[in-house]
Amino acid sequence: LQGDRTAEEFFTGMLHKKLTATLLKMAGIRLATPMKEIPEEKIHAYYNLCRNLKLHITESNPYENAQVSAGGVDVREIKPTMESKICPGVYFAGEILDVDGRCGGYNLQWAWSSGYLAGYHAALA
Numbered sequence: 001l002q003g004d005r006t007a008e009e010f011f012t013g014m015l016h017k018k019l020t021a022t023l024l025k026m027a028g029i030r031l032a033t034p035m036k037e038i039p040e041e042k043i044h045a046y047y048n049l050c051r052n053l054k055l056h057i058t059e060s061n062p063y064e065n066a067q068v069s070a071g072g073v074d075v076r077e078i079k080p081t082m083e084s085k086i087c088p089g090v091y092f093a094g095e096i097l098d099v100d101g102r103c104g105g106y107n108l109q110w111a112w113s114s115g116y117l118a119g120y121h122a123a124l125a
């Protein structure tokens with residue numbers, strides 16, 4: 001039954017778990033409270049926070065924590081074989097190209113896939 005689920009269980013998924021926990025606390029809802037015990041006005045307070053909360057970002061994590069770099073060789077300057085159109089015989093792969101993705105394996109996959117292509121075609125040349 002949905003009403004037996006805790007507030008944390010019920011709401012996690014719509015937003016990131018850590019953000020859900022913070023907003024629930026701000027709305028005065030304990031994470032372990034079953035949904036059926038939460039007064040409607042508190043649920044409205046939670047939804048209002050979800051819709052209207054404005055955050056002022058003061059800083060990001062330091063460079064030492066960076067996981068991917070943006071910028072690099074323009075992909076319009078390489079062939080599907082990963083060979084440079086500008087400098088024939090040079091093959092690129094991975095982060096040296098101007099390709100970056102969100103965290104979640106996309107950058108590693110790009111490095112492996114483009115590395116395979118570049119190596120394969122360089123060996124054929």
Ligand SMILES: Cc1cc2nc3c(=O)[nH]c(=O)nc-3n(C[C@H](O)[C@H](O)[C@H](O)COP(=O)(O)OP(=O)(O)OC[C@H]3O[C@@H](n4cnc5c(N)ncnc54)[C@H](O)[C@@H]3O)c2cc1C
Nearest residue numbers: 065066067068093094095096103104105106107108109111
């Ligand atoms: C802490 C951290 C966590 C990450 N987590 C994830 C993740 O969870 N998922 C994801 O998808 N991506 C993640 N990434 C990004 C991902 O690891 C990179 O996008 C990917 O490894 C890039 O591969 P690459 O081969 O292009 O470059 P690199 O892996 O950086 O390889 C370049 C290599 O070239 C060598 N090199 C540099 N200069 C020279 C030189 N002059 N001569 C010879 N060799 C040289 C370097 O030593 C290095 O071994 C993470 C990155 C970091 C730093």
